Amino acid sequence: xxxDPQIIRELExxxxxxxxxxxxxxxxxxxxxxxxxxxxxPHAVVYPKSTEEVQAVMKVANRYRIPVISRGSGxxxxxxxxxxxxxxxxxxxxxxxxxxxxxxxxxxxxxxGVITRDLHEAVSAHSLxxxxxxxxxxxxxxxxxxxxxxxxxxxxxxxxxxxxxLGLEAVLANGEVIRTGGKLAKDxxxxxxxxLLVGSExxxxxxxxxxxxxxPQPVFQxxxxxxxxxxxxxAEAVSDIISSRIIPCTLEFMxxxxxxxxxxxxxxxxxxxxxxxxxxxxxxxxxxxxxxLEQMAEICRRLQATKxxxxxxxxxxxxxxxxxxxxxxxxxxxxxxxxxxxxxxxxASIPEMVRKISEISKKYNIxxxxxxxxxDGNLHxxxxxxxRNKEEIRRVHKAFDEIFETALKLGGTITGEHGVGLxxxxxxxxxxxxxxxxxxxxxxxxxxxxxxxxxxKILRPSEEE
Amino acid sequence: xxxDPQIIRELExxxxxxxxxxxxxxxxxxxxxxxxxxxxxPHAVVYPKSTEEVQAVMKVANRYRIPVISRGSGxxxxxxxxxxxxxxxxxxxxxxxxxxxxxxxxxxxxxxGVITRDLHEAVSAHSLxxxxxxxxxxxxxxxxxxxxxxxxxxxxxxxxxxxxxLGLEAVLANGEVIRTGGKLAKDxxxxxxxxLLVGSExxxxxxxxxxxxxxPQPVFQxxxxxxxxxxxxxAEAVSDIISSRIIPCTLEFMxxxxxxxxxxxxxxxxxxxxxxxxxxxxxxxxxxxxxxLEQMAEICRRLQATKxxxxxxxxxxxxxxxxxxxxxxxxxxxxxxxxxxxxxxxxASIPEMVRKISEISKKYNIxxxxxxxxxDGNLHxxxxxxxRNKEEIRRVHKAFDEIFETALKLGGTITGEHGVGLxxxxxxxxxxxxxxxxxxxxxxxxxxxxxxxxxxKILRPSEEE
Numbered sequence: 001x002x003x004d005p006q007i008i009r010e011l012e013x014x015x016x017x018x019x020x021x022x023x024x025x026x027x028x029x030x031x032x033x034x035x036x037x038x039x040x041x042p043h044a045v046v047y048p049k050s051t052e053e054v055q056a057v058m059k060v061a062n063r064y065r066i067p068v069i070s071r072g073s074g075x076x077x078x079x080x081x082x083x084x085x086x087x088x089x090x091x092x093x094x095x096x097x098x099x100x101x102x103x104x105x106x107x108x109x110x111x112x113g114v115i116t117r118d119l120h121e122a123v124s125a126h127s128l129x130x131x132x133x134x135x136x137x138x139x140x141x142x143x144x145x146x147x148x149x150x151x152x153x154x155x156x157x158x159x160x161x162x163x164x165x166l167g168l169e170a171v172l173a174n175g176e177v178i179r180t181g182g183k184l185a186k187d188x189x190x191x192x193x194x195x196l197l198v199g200s201e202x203x204x205x206x207x208x209x210x211x212x213x214x215x216p217q218p219v220f221q222x223x224x225x226x227x228x229x230x231x232x233x234x235a236e237a238v239s240d241i242i243s244s245r246i247i248p249c250t251l252e253f254m255x256x257x258x259x260x261x262x263x264x265x266x267x268x269x270x271x272x273x274x275x276x277x278x279x280x281x282x283x284x285x286x287x288x289x290x291x292x293l294e295q296m297a298e299i300c301r302r303l304q305a306t307k308x309x310x311x312x313x314x315x316x317x318x319x320x321x322x323x324x325x326x327x328x329x330x331x332x333x334x335x336x337x338x339x340x341x342x343x344x345x346x347x348a349s350i351p352e353m354v355r356k357i358s359e360i361s362k363k364y365n366i367x368x369x370x371x372x373x374x375x376d377g378n379l380h381x382x383x384x385x386x387x388r389n390k391e392e393i394r395r396v397h398k399a400f401d402e403i404f405e406t407a408l409k410l411g412g413t414i415t416g417e418h419g420v421g422l423x424x425x426x427x428x429x430x431x432x433x434x435x436x437x438x439x440x441x442x443x444x445x446x447x448x449x450x451x452x453x454x455x456x457k458i459l460r461p462s463e464e465e
Numbered sequence: 466x467x468x469d470p471q472i473i474r475e476l477e478x479x480x481x482x483x484x485x486x487x488x489x490x491x492x493x494x495x496x497x498x499x500x501x502x503x504x505x506x507p508h509a510v511v512y513p514k515s516t517e518e519v520q521a522v523m524k525v526a527n528r529y530r531i532p533v534i535s536r537g538s539g540x541x542x543x544x545x546x547x548x549x550x551x552x553x554x555x556x557x558x559x560x561x562x563x564x565x566x567x568x569x570x571x572x573x574x575x576x577x578g579v580i581t582r583d584l585h586e587a588v589s590a591h592s593l594x595x596x597x598x599x600x601x602x603x604x605x606x607x608x609x610x611x612x613x614x615x616x617x618x619x620x621x622x623x624x625x626x627x628x629x630x631l632g633l634e635a636v637l638a639n640g641e642v643i644r645t646g647g648k649l650a651k652d653x654x655x656x657x658x659x660x661l662l663v664g665s666e667x668x669x670x671x672x673x674x675x676x677x678x679x680x681p682q683p684v685f686q687x688x689x690x691x692x693x694x695x696x697x698x699x700a701e702a703v704s705d706i707i708s709s710r711i712i713p714c715t716l717e718f719m720x721x722x723x724x725x726x727x728x729x730x731x732x733x734x735x736x737x738x739x740x741x742x743x744x745x746x747x748x749x750x751x752x753x754x755x756x757x758l759e760q761m762a763e764i765c766r767r768l769q770a771t772k773x774x775x776x777x778x779x780x781x782x783x784x785x786x787x788x789x790x791x792x793x794x795x796x797x798x799x800x801x802x803x804x805x806x807x808x809x810x811x812x813a814s815i816p817e818m819v820r821k822i823s824e825i826s827k828k829y830n831i832x833x834x835x836x837x838x839x840x841d842g843n844l845h846x847x848x849x850x851x852x853r854n855k856e857e858i859r860r861v862h863k864a865f866d867e868i869f870e871t872a873l874k875l876g877g878t879i880t881g882e883h884g885v886g887l888x889x890x891x892x893x894x895x896x897x898x899x900x901x902x903x904x905x906x907x908x909x910x911x912x913x914x915x916x917x918x919x920x921x922k923i924l925r926p927s928e929e930e
Binding site: 102103104105106107127148149151155156160162163172176177178179180182183184185186187188189190191192193195196198199200204215216239242243245246247284285287288291344345346347348373375376377378411412413414415416417418419420424428431432433435436439440442443444445446447458 | 645
């Protein structure tokens with residue numbers, strides 16, 4: 001399995017010989033992403049330095065009909081970066097400059113390879129704020145966040161990556177460049193290609209630059225944690241907080257199983273005899289933050305919270321949020337295979353969804369820990385399993401089938417923030433129906449008639465042709 | 466010019482005989498919208514009552530290859546509802562029910578014919594808030610707002626219609642129905658067809674139901690007005706307020722010409738000897754509102770505002786906002802023809818844009834009054850002219866060409882909130898380039914291969930084929 005040496009020479013001429021790799025190490029490193037159970041080898045890995053190089057590579061790929069899979073840090077959880085048909089993986093870590101922070105228009109313009117946390121820090125130096133904070137933000141790239149439409153812990157109040165992308169530069173499948181949007185609060189000229197590209201997982205175009213919306217940094221933040229003797233009571237608290245018209249910036253949920261694993265990993269003193277915990281954060285003017293926290297505490301008390309703590313220092317606050325952020329890594333270390341999902345439901349249905357996940361886990365006799373962005377209706381039921389146990393893996397798949405069906409029945413989605421990739425593609429038709437799938441396929445072909453851009457993702461091969 | 470009687474019979478069978486009209490009155494009434502200088506007659510006007518009727522009409526239209534132009538109240542300002550190739554105008558005033566206000570998930574589900582203000586009032590009864598408030602909201606429909614991606618006076622803080630559409634039901638050109646999104650804070654399953662349909666002006670699909678996001682109603686609001694001795698000073702105040710990190714909910718601008726006409730129309734005592742005024746509103750917790758208003762007043766004073774007034778009563782507040790809302794009607798009554806534009810620039814470029822509009826109006830010796838959503842970078846330079854004066858109209862067109870070019874040079878857009886329709890279609894390629902236009906055309910054809918849905922809008926006929 002290799003590309004014609006002539007094609008390799010053409011690619012080397014474009015990006016420079018050291019930046020076009022076909023060695024086993026490069027191919028292995030880019031054969032998987034953060035999703036378990038998926039792997040496929042690319043033919044080559046290229047590291048372009050500029051939009052012009054991306055264009056030139058794409059033109060070669062288009063001429064020889066070779067798939068191109070654009071990739072940031074590969075932290076996605078839907079096998080969206082796995083080069084299932086081989087081809088060229090295009091890695092963006094050399095296009096990692098913050099091109100401008102515009103403090104008058106409150107925008108940042110960046111190359112796709114910028115690390116999410118680096119952007120946070122750079123804008124924070126100007127007292128500005130870029131809200132999207134996916135779990136993997138210390139290593140994830142902005143380009144990857146855009147391709148996946150990444151969410152995070154602040155989605156409830158601030159929305160997701162999509163809400164912050166104002167404009168894009170992108171290379172099309174034929175190698176041409178388009179520019180959409182700009183530093184604009186409003187723009188209705190033509191179809192919204194900007195938002196269409198967000199979350200399109202590299203299947204429609206390759207993003208080479210993005211203009212992002214920034215907000216003024218909130219002046220005050222406070223973080224609270226509440227522990228509950230029953231799962232249901234925590235879930236009811238989430239639902240009651242939302243319907244009482246408080247919009248906290250963070251409203252995170254962890255069940256007992258997750259708490260145990262996180263505590264073993266971090267040793268921050270979580271009371272692992274409790275059945276569930278909520279992490280609640282509000283930001284804004286101090287008086288508003290304090291009032292909202294008091295109201296949320298009142299709701300938690302009414303629902304029999306056994307303990308409610310307010311973080312007193314930045315350090316305490318940081319360690320609570322880090323505890324939540326480490327949930328996935330902690331779970332991943334404690335078991336050979338962790339399969340994480342992100343079925344999402346209308347927020348008021350969180351109690352029902354939590355109950356159903358628990359029932360399904362019992363029915364199939366598998367171990368599921370659940371945590372997630374409860375305030376967004378976005379839970380991450382995570383199955384602790386072992387890929388070598390084929391029989392158990394079959395039960396895991398059946399359980400997840402049922403979880404997705406439950407989410408859809410409740411008016412939800414098969415994926416709230418992780419994307420479709422390869423992992424969720426089989427479930428798409430259940431959500432979209434036949435007419436919807438046909439339409440998605442035609443949209444794909446409007447951008448990429450030869451199915452060169454990250455083929456097999458979102459739409460399965462049979463649906464693509 | 467008429468449809469085959471057999472086709473008319475088929476349409477009558479679907480919607481009922483009284484709801485399929487081919488009489489001269491119905492055809493005339495639907496031959497234009499709120500945009501001056503554009504008119505074309507439809508062959509028939511239908512008034513469906515249900516999604517099933519919309520589907521059935523669309524299937525007939527598809528079979529006979531007849532254009533279908535969906536229409537709310539026809540308040541759009543880009544000739545987006547003018548049936549330029551004839552065909553069937555589909556009016557949604559019989560599909561005008563608010564289907565649900567979900568107070569736990571904070572959503573409303575509506576039919577497209579609901580009047581915008583009716584939705585405001587209905588959700589307000591539950592202490593909820595639907596922010597988009599286009600100028601025409603007393604008669605405009607939600608379906609029309611979605612089709613046009615309508616903005617309004619609260620865009621700066623709250624965004625536009627696009628930011629509130631969570632899910633759609635839509636009928637495709639082949640008569641099939643799709644459902645997108647839902648009552649979900651997050652959804653990344655497949656391409657974002659929801660956002661793609663918002664602002665697509667009925668050229669991609671016919672919207673038959675929408676699920677909208679609601680917010681808790683702000684507890685307090687305050688409105689302030691500031692008058693300036695020079696245009697530039699008011700524009701500088703706008704730019705300084707934004708870059709000082711205050712995000713007011715409303716930041717509206719009117720120049721002297723607009724103030725004179727509005728004062729003649731409303732008699733509320735505007736000081737017409739001043740060169741410009743700003744209307745500034747903030748909402749939220751009382752202490753925050755009062756602090757922001759004081760800071761904005763301070764910026765206005767520093768920029769030599771001659772007078773700053775805070776509305777003391779709801780009535781005073783209402784009359785200030787009404788004054789702004791009547792600007793277009795007032796201008797329209799004072800002259801035979803008013804041509805209104807909505808070129809939009811990055812917010813910090815408002816002072817430069819205001820200066821350029823003034824220079825261009827002098828250069829072409831035409832009368833332009835400017836008002837608009839200054840905080841969004843969205844101005845409405847409005848030309849007071851007379852369509853019968855062909856020579857002047859030629860100068861008006863040249864002046865607007867130059868205004869659009871200026872906006873694009875400043876990193877702006879040819880349309881911030883009015884849409885492309887017929888009126889802006891000639892300017893699209895300047896913004897999108899050749900590769901961009903090709904892509905838009907392919908997106909159109911992915912949805913509507915036979916160009917039946919509102920043909921000639923966004924893309925001109927030559928670009929459509």
